[in-house]
Amino acid sequence: MATNLEFITExxxxxxxxxxxxxxxxxxxxDVYQIIFRNFNYGNNANWISLRFLDISGSVISTANYDxxxxxxxxxxxxxxxxxxxxxxxxxGIYTNNNQGYGSVxxxxxxxxxxxxxxxxxxxxVFINTVNLYGHKNIGVLKIAGTHRGIxxxxxxxxTFNSGNIQVYGVK
Amino acid sequence: MAGSxxxxxxxxxxxxVASVDLGGTKWDSSYDVYMVKFSNVTATTDNTxxxxxxxxSDNTADSTANYDxxxxxxxxxxxxxxxxxTNQTEFGIEIIGTATGESANGIFYLFNxxxxxxxxxxxxxxxxFDNASKLIAGQGGFVHTVSQVSKxxxxxxxxxxxxxxxxxxxxxxx
Numbered sequence: 001m002a003t004n005l006e007f008i009t010e011x012x013x014x015x016x017x018x019x020x021x022x023x024x025x026x027x028x029x030x031d032v033y034q035i036i037f038r039n040f041n042y043g044n045n046a047n048w049i050s051l052r053f054l055d056i057s058g059s060v061i062s063t064a065n066y067d068x069x070x071x072x073x074x075x076x077x078x079x080x081x082x083x084x085x086x087x088x089x090x091x092x093g094i095y096t097n098n099n100q101g102y103g104s105v106x107x108x109x110x111x112x113x114x115x116x117x118x119x120x121x122x123x124x125x126v127f128i129n130t131v132n133l134y135g136h137k138n139i140g141v142l143k144i145a146g147t148h149r150g151i152x153x154x155x156x157x158x159x160t161f162n163s164g165n166i167q168v169y170g171v172k
Numbered sequence: 173m174a175g176s177x178x179x180x181x182x183x184x185x186x187x188x189v190a191s192v193d194l195g196g197t198k199w200d201s202s203y204d205v206y207m208v209k210f211s212n213v214t215a216t217t218d219n220t221x222x223x224x225x226x227x228x229s230d231n232t233a234d235s236t237a238n239y240d241x242x243x244x245x246x247x248x249x250x251x252x253x254x255x256x257x258t259n260q261t262e263f264g265i266e267i268i269g270t271a272t273g274e275s276a277n278g279i280f281y282l283f284n285x286x287x288x289x290x291x292x293x294x295x296x297x298x299x300x301f302d303n304a305s306k307l308i309a310g311q312g313g314f315v316h317t318v319s320q321v322s323k324x325x326x327x328x329x330x331x332x333x334x335x336x337x338x339x340x341x342x343x344x345x346x
Contacts, residue, residue: 004342005177031211031338032279067307069246083248085307109211109277109299116212117273119299121309139246139299139309143273171209171340172179 005034010167016043016160022168023058023150026111030170033111035151037104037124038167043160050089053111053118053142054150061144062088068140075133090120090140092153102126111148118142177207181324181341188216188333194341195324196231203343206282208325213276213337218269219303220332222276223262226285226292226322233326237261238317243296243310255310263294263314268329269303276300276337278309285322292316294325 008030011022026033053061068090070082082091092106104124110116120140127133142148155161181198194208213222225233239260245253266276278298284290294316298309316322324341327334 003177004179032209032277067248069248069252069307069309071244071246071252071311081252085248107279107297107299113212116275117301119275119277119301121277121279121297121299123297137244137246137311139307141273141299141301141307145273171177 004172006170006172008033008168008170010165013161013164016162018158018160019152019154020161021054021058021060021150021152022166023054025150025168026108026148028112030172031110031113032171033108034169034171035106035108036167036169037106038102038165040102040164041162042155043162047156048091050152050154050156051092052089052152052154053148054152056147056149058149060152061142061148064088065143066090066140067143068138070136070138073135073137074131076131089154090138092122092138114147115145117145118148176345178203178343178345179340180206180343183339185334185337185339188335190333191233191326191328192334192337192339193227193231193324193326194339196227199227199323200343201286203345204286205344206285207342207344208280208282209278209340209342210327211277211338213268213327213339214274214335215268215270215329215332216335217332218271219267221267221330222265222334223328223330224265225262225326225328226316227324227326229321229323231323234316234318234322235261236318239263239314240317241312241314243312245308245310247306247308249306266298266300266308266310267303268300269305271305274301274303274305280325282325285324288321289319291319292322
C-alpha cells in the first residue's frame, strides 16, 4: 500500500555559507508539506535565523509581508514570547552551539496555491550547553497570495551554516 | 516499502456546504492513531466560528456537552493566552472571515477512537488568519469525555457554511 507521506527531496549543507536557497521543493502536487531540519552546525554560536520563501521565479521574497508568533520554551527559566507583523522574514529557531543537538519540523500550508496565503507551523528542540533545553512553537504567514516554489535560509550576519540536512515531504 | 501514512478519506470543498464529515461511513478501524489535515478553510460569512465534533458509531456528530479543551493561543496582536474550557458542545477551532487570506489550516492527531472504554483525545497544531486578518492559532488539544467508539470528525461553521477547504483523514500504519 502506497504511503501518503511522500519524500520529495533533500539537501545537504557541505560548505560554509551565510545564506542558501532550497529551490523547487513545492509544486501543485501537494497542498501541505513537512520539512525536517537536522544536524545543523555553525561557524560560531548562532542566534535565530531568517526563513523566507522563493517566488515563482526563484527570487527571495524579502518584502514586509511576514507575520509570526513564537513561544520560546526553556527548561530552566521563564518562557518568552515573540511576535511581529509586517516583518521581512520569519524568524526560525535554529539556535544552537555546535554538536549539542537540534531537530525541527516545519509544516507549510498552501505554498504553491496562487489564491491563498502561505502558512507555517514549526516546532523544534535544541540543547545548548550553557542554557540547557530550548524548544519553540512557531506560527507564521506570508501575506502574499502567490505561487512559492522554495525557501531561503539566512543567518542574518557573517555567521555561517557549516553543515545541515533538510528533508522535504509532501502530505498527499 | 509499504507506507505508514495511509489516506482514508478526503473531502474537497469548492462550493458552500453545511458541514464536512471525515470518516463516518468511510472510517477504517484498523489503526491506533489517525491524522487529520485541513488547509485553506474559509467561511461563507464573515466572523463565524469553525468547529469540530466527533462522529459517533452511527456516523452522526456527537453534540453532547462533553468537549474539554486546553490550548496555548499564539497570536500576533497581544500576549499569548491560555484557553481552557470544559463541557462544551463542540471543539472551537477558529473565528474566520471572508477577507483575503483569512483561513484555517492545521494538523490534528486522533487517539483512542476505536476504543470503547477510553475517551477520544485529539492534539492540535494550527496556523490561522482570523476574521481580523490576524495570525493566530491554538496549540494543544481537546478530549471528548465519553467512553465510546468514534468514527472521525465533523467540521462545521456556526450559522453559516464552509466555503472552501481541503480535509483529509489518514491512518498511521504500524
